[in-house]
Amino acid sequence: MSSNLKKLEKSVATIELNIPKEKFEEGLNYSYKKNVGKFNIPGFRRGKAPRIIVERYYGEGVLYEDAIEHVFPDAYQEALDSFKIEPVDSPNIDIIQIGKGKDLIIEAVVPVLPDVELGQYKGIEVKKVEYNVKDEDVTNRLEQMREKNARVIPVEDRAAQMGDIVDISFEGFIDGVPFEGGKSDNYSLELGSKTFIPGFEEQIVGHNVNDEFDVNVKFPEDYRVENLKGKDAVFKVKLNSIKYKELPELNDDFAKDVSEFDTLDELKDSIKKEIQEQYNKNAENEMKDNAVKTVVENAKVEIPEVMIDRQIDISLRDLDYNLRYQGLNLDKYLEITGKSKDDLRKEMHDDAALRVKTQLVIDKIGKNENIEATDEEVENRISEMAKNYNISVEDLKKELNENQINNIKEDIVYFKTIDFIFDNSKIISKEE
Incomplete structure (x- = not known):
C-alpha cells in the first residue's frame, strides 16, 4: 500500500491512499463471504451462489461497501503513522478509482491536530497579586461560626418579625388560577433573607402563629419563569410556626466551645x-x-x-x-x-x-x-x-x-x- 500527502493546510490534511488491486480483491472476497447469505438468486439456494454469479446478478458494486470498510482502516492508519499526523475527527473519504482488477484509490480529508507556533513562554512578566486579611474578614468568619452554633427557640407570645425563621404553607394564584410551582407545605423561610419575590417576606411580618392571610406580590419583569414575568399574584398563606435564633456571645467560653483554643x-x-x-x-x-x-x-x-x-x-x-x-x-x-x-x-x-x-x-x-x-x-x-x-x-x-x-x-x-x-x-x- 502507498499513500501521498497531497495537501496540509489550515489543520486539514488531504491524503491519497493507493490500495493495490490484490489487497482490494481480499476485501471483495471478505465482503462476499460476509453477505452471501443475503443474496437470493434463482437456481441457487440462499447463500450458495458463487461470487461471480452474485456480481453478474446484482452488479459488481454490491460488494464494494464492505470491501472498502475492510481494507481502508489499515491503509489509513499506515498513512497517519507515515506522515506523523494526529487526526482530531473521522475522515471524509472520496473514491477516486474502484473496480475489479484495479487498484483502489481513496482520497481522505481529515482535520488534524494543529501545529502550535509558540511565542515567549519563559521570563514573561506577571503582575504581583496580593490579598490581605481585613478585620471584617475575621468578623464575618466569627459571625458564621455564631450562626452555625446558634440556638433556635420557638416563639409563642408575639408576631413574626424580620430575622425570624417561619414555617409556612402557601399556594399562589394568578387571576384566581393556581400556577405550577406556586404551592408548598411546611416551607422554612428566614424573613429578611430575600429568598422570595420582593415584598413577600415583608407581608408575613406582624402575623401570629396559625394566622391565614393573603400576600399580594408582582413577579419581576426579569423573573426566570417566562409565563410569570411581570404578573400580579396572590398567595394564600398559613403561618405554622415562628422561631428565632439566639446567637452565642463572642467570648473566651465561645472560643473553647467551638475550637481547641482557650481564648x-x-x-x-x-x-x-x-x-x-x-x-x-x-x-x-x-x-x-x-x-x-x-x-x-x-x-x-x-x-x-x-x-x-x-x-x-x-x-x-x-x-x-x-x-x-x-x-x-x-x-x-x-x-x-x-x-x-x-x-x-x-x-x-x-x-x-x-x-x-x-x-x-x-x-x-x-x-x-x-x-x-x-x-x-x-x-x-x-x-x-x-x-x-x-x-x-x-x-x-x-x-x-x-x-x-x-x-x-x-x-x-x-x-x-x-x-x-x-x-x-x-x-x-x-x-x-
Whole structure:
C-alpha cells in the first residue's frame, strides 16, 4: 500500500491512499463471504451462489461497501503513522478509482491536530497579586461560626418579625388560577433573607402563629419563569410556626466551645492565619492564570472548528449536569431563558475556542520541555482520588483502564507545565 500527502493546510490534511488491486480483491472476497447469505438468486439456494454469479446478478458494486470498510482502516492508519499526523475527527473519504482488477484509490480529508507556533513562554512578566486579611474578614468568619452554633427557640407570645425563621404553607394564584410551582407545605423561610419575590417576606411580618392571610406580590419583569414575568399574584398563606435564633456571645467560653483554643484572641489569630493562607493560594492561582493567558496570547494556532464544537459539547454536558443539581435541566434552562441550543452554542464559541487553544499551547510547551508524570505522582493522584471517593486504592486501581491512567498522566503534565510557566515568570510589583 502507498499513500501521498497531497495537501496540509489550515489543520486539514488531504491524503491519497493507493490500495493495490490484490489487497482490494481480499476485501471483495471478505465482503462476499460476509453477505452471501443475503443474496437470493434463482437456481441457487440462499447463500450458495458463487461470487461471480452474485456480481453478474446484482452488479459488481454490491460488494464494494464492505470491501472498502475492510481494507481502508489499515491503509489509513499506515498513512497517519507515515506522515506523523494526529487526526482530531473521522475522515471524509472520496473514491477516486474502484473496480475489479484495479487498484483502489481513496482520497481522505481529515482535520488534524494543529501545529502550535509558540511565542515567549519563559521570563514573561506577571503582575504581583496580593490579598490581605481585613478585620471584617475575621468578623464575618466569627459571625458564621455564631450562626452555625446558634440556638433556635420557638416563639409563642408575639408576631413574626424580620430575622425570624417561619414555617409556612402557601399556594399562589394568578387571576384566581393556581400556577405550577406556586404551592408548598411546611416551607422554612428566614424573613429578611430575600429568598422570595420582593415584598413577600415583608407581608408575613406582624402575623401570629396559625394566622391565614393573603400576600399580594408582582413577579419581576426579569423573573426566570417566562409565563410569570411581570404578573400580579396572590398567595394564600398559613403561618405554622415562628422561631428565632439566639446567637452565642463572642467570648473566651465561645472560643473553647467551638475550637481547641482557650481564648477568643487565640481563635481570631487562627482564623486570620487560615484566611491569609487561602488568600495567598488565591493570589498565586490568579497570577498563574494571568501567566497562562499571556503565554496563550503569544502563541499562534489555527484551530479546526471540529475541536471547538467538541469543547462546546463538553461545556453543554457540564452545564446540564450542574443544572440537575438545582432541580433543572438544559431543556428547562433554555425554556426559562428563551434561548435555543444554537443560541447557546454561539455564546459558548469564543470561550470554547480559547479553552482549546490553551490546551494545545500548554501541551506543546510540555513536550518542548520534556515534562512528564512520574510513577510517584501518578500513585499520589490515584491515592487522592481514592480518598475523595472513599474507596481503597487497590479497588480504584482495579477499575482504572489504560485510557483513564493516561488521562491522569495528562492532567499531571498539564498542571506541572502551568507551574513551569509560572516558576519561570518574572513577578513584578505595581511600582515596577
